[in-house]
Amino acid sequence: MSLAEPAALPVATSAAPRLDVMKRFTTRFKASLPAYLLLLPSLIFLALFTYGAMGRVFVDALYQRTTPKAPVRFVGLDNISAVLADPAFTGAVVNNLIYAVGTAVPSIALALLFALALSRTNVVSSALRAALFLPVLIPMVAASALFMFVFLPNVGLLDYYIGRLLPVLPNWLGDGDIALYAIMVITVWKNAGYYMLFFLAGLQAVPEDVMEAAHLDGAGPYMRLRHIILPELKPTFLFVTVIAILNAVTQVDHVFVMTQGGPSNSTNLVLFYIYQQAVEHYDVGKASAATLLTLAALMSLTALSFRTMANREGGP
Amino acid sequence: MTLFSRLFGDAPLATRGEITPKLGFALTVLLAIVWLIPFLWMVVATLRPASNGINAMAELMPSLKPTLDNVRDAWEIGDFPRYTLNTTIICAGILLVQFVTVTLAGFAFARLAFVGKTVIFYLFLMQLMLVPVLLIVPNLSLVAQLGLYDTLTGVMMPFFASAFGTFLMRQAFEAIPTELEDAALIDGASLLQRIRHIYVPLSMPSFSAFAIISVTSHWNDFLWPLMVINSPDKRPLTVGLSVFTKTAEGTQAWGTIAAGTLMVIAPLLVTFLIFQKRFISSFVTSGIK
Numbered sequence: 001m002s003l004a005e006p007a008a009l010p011v012a013t014s015a016a017p018r019l020d021v022m023k024r025f026t027t028r029f030k031a032s033l034p035a036y037l038l039l040l041p042s043l044i045f046l047a048l049f050t051y052g053a054m055g056r057v058f059v060d061a062l063y064q065r066t067t068p069k070a071p072v073r074f075v076g077l078d079n080i081s082a083v084l085a086d087p088a089f090t091g092a093v094v095n096n097l098i099y100a101v102g103t104a105v106p107s108i109a110l111a112l113l114f115a116l117a118l119s120r121t122n123v124v125s126s127a128l129r130a131a132l133f134l135p136v137l138i139p140m141v142a143a144s145a146l147f148m149f150v151f152l153p154n155v156g157l158l159d160y161y162i163g164r165l166l167p168v169l170p171n172w173l174g175d176g177d178i179a180l181y182a183i184m185v186i187t188v189w190k191n192a193g194y195y196m197l198f199f200l201a202g203l204q205a206v207p208e209d210v211m212e213a214a215h216l217d218g219a220g221p222y223m224r225l226r227h228i229i230l231p232e233l234k235p236t237f238l239f240v241t242v243i244a245i246l247n248a249v250t251q252v253d254h255v256f257v258m259t260q261g262g263p264s265n266s267t268n269l270v271l272f273y274i275y276q277q278a279v280e281h282y283d284v285g286k287a288s289a290a291t292l293l294t295l296a297a298l299m300s301l302t303a304l305s306f307r308t309m310a311n312r313e314g315g316p
Numbered sequence: 317m318t319l320f321s322r323l324f325g326d327a328p329l330a331t332r333g334e335i336t337p338k339l340g341f342a343l344t345v346l347l348a349i350v351w352l353i354p355f356l357w358m359v360v361a362t363l364r365p366a367s368n369g370i371n372a373m374a375e376l377m378p379s380l381k382p383t384l385d386n387v388r389d390a391w392e393i394g395d396f397p398r399y400t401l402n403t404t405i406i407c408a409g410i411l412l413v414q415f416v417t418v419t420l421a422g423f424a425f426a427r428l429a430f431v432g433k434t435v436i437f438y439l440f441l442m443q444l445m446l447v448p449v450l451l452i453v454p455n456l457s458l459v460a461q462l463g464l465y466d467t468l469t470g471v472m473m474p475f476f477a478s479a480f481g482t483f484l485m486r487q488a489f490e491a492i493p494t495e496l497e498d499a500a501l502i503d504g505a506s507l508l509q510r511i512r513h514i515y516v517p518l519s520m521p522s523f524s525a526f527a528i529i530s531v532t533s534h535w536n537d538f539l540w541p542l543m544v545i546n547s548p549d550k551r552p553l554t555v556g557l558s559v560f561t562k563t564a565e566g567t568q569a570w571g572t573i574a575a576g577t578l579m580v581i582a583p584l585l586v587t588f589l590i591f592q593k594r595f596i597s598s599f600v601t602s603g604i605k
Contacts, residue, residue: 138585
């Protein structure tokens with residue numbers, strides 16, 4: 001198209017670029033085809049079990065069936081309001097919040113202590129790191145089996161050794177005021193060694209000469225921790241906190257094995273509530289509504305770290 | 317103090333005299349011992365004869381007359397060989413399919429330009445954020461619709477695609493110089509041949525890191541198989557152990573429970589102690605599983 005023929009062929013001028021775009025698109029699509037074929041197997045399973053699953057949660061949350069064989073009935077937001085009005089659910093949310101804070105804070109603090117103490121490379125440190133890491137490897141169910149005996153009234157490990165010092169022996173798992181905290185002990189024991197690894201990795205970024213310079217300027221161990229190490233570890237803290245909170249919602253097998261949410265719902269956590277609704281009460285609508293609420297809460301949490309994660313994985 | 321001076325021998329000279337780091341180290345040693353007590357109890361209780369009575373069960377001093385009766389009882393009561401087989405099938409099945417899916421997808425992200433790359437990248441990233449355990453309810457109904465309820469395939473299927481593995485392989489493939497691929501291209505190697513003979517053999521460390529994470533997490537998975545599996549002979553180790561514990565708890569057979577737990581965790585612990593460095597570095601890269 002040149003300036004010599006201004007607006008002479010309006011149809012042609014508008015059609016030509018469109019054809020061009022279409023053509024360019026098809027050639028680009030054709031060039032992309034091998035990539036799509038390579039991605040297809042993964043995308044099929046993601047579509048079925050991740051996105052499809054999310055879609056089904058949305059839909060199922062809007063329907064209700066009273067018995068497993070009865071036809072489904074559209075109920076709108078009734079399931080959601082029923083879940084929110086269910087004291088068992090709100091109780092589970094409160095328990096889960098206590099559980100999240102009560103497991104994340106001590107396990108992260110311990111992980112930092114372990115990492116600071118064991119960052120040197122020698123045989124003793126690496127043996128201690130391995131010892132602290134062992135609980136990470138074992139299934140939560142196995143940890144529960146061991147701690148069931150630790151907390152066993154009168155003859156268990158805790159009562160046998162430490163219980164003698166107490167005037168009255170508490171029933172660790174049987175007392176509604178204590179059971180949730182007993183459960184939290186297991187989680188801290190199991191996860192501190194995992195978070196330690198991230199702090200160990202983060203500590204490698206702290207330059208040794210800066211530490212030495214700070215010491216020469218008269219900064220003691222606490223000052224160096226506060227002003228050099230902790231600022232350097234800030235990204236690690238954020239990352240570990242997100243994982244710890246995710247774990248507090250998802251890694252709750254010990255509730256299933258040890259307490260079944262009891263005594264009197266004191267250790268009922270959100271995931272166990274969902275399981276109960278789906279498997280024990282066959283109430284898929286309510287289970288989906290509870291899943292939806294939990295997903296929304298967790299997604300808004302992880303959305304905070306979405307950018308960081310995208311960058312960590314190398315960007316699109 | 318000589319012990320300390322040796323342990324802190326590589327600390328900066330100026331800080332070697334400080335007390336606080338040593339107190340922290342001592343506290344960590346103490347806690348590491350506490351951390352090991354449940355494991356110690358498990359081994360001691362496994363070897364303790366039942367005749368010692370329930371009151372001696374918590375004693376951490378090993379019995380003078382160790383016995384393997386508990387191991388035999390656990391072996392007979394629980395169907396551990398079958399559970400181990402099921403768990404092995406589940407872990408191996410998931411891993412084999414994952415190897416294919418993550419290699420192909422990882423290669424697409426690492427080396428190919430395609431329309432919608434950004435969108436698809438975020439689609440994968442979403443899976444990293446959505447913890448699969450939370451989707452048990454919809455996934456259970458899908459597995460049932462597919463006719464896979466109460467099958468090991470049903471247990472495996474949701475994990476066949478892995479965003480974590482895809483990104484891990486992408487990173488590994490990006491580090492491989494393109495010159496190698498160009499040489500193969502000139503020799504007329506097809507896309508799949510190039511992946512198979514150039515990219516895969518050069519990325520073995522990443523594959524093994526991924527295998528460690530994948531196998532440990534599915535070896536330990538409990539809730540999902542608990543929901544999918546109904547027949548006792550299809551239970552994996554974790555579900556089997558929980559049922560076994562429940563049965564043995566009723567009879568206060570704590571020695572047997574300890575023996576059963578030991579059998580379930582021994583394979584992983586032994587592998588870890590042999591390949592300690594590999595495990596640790598894989599878990600660091602794992603972050604969100």
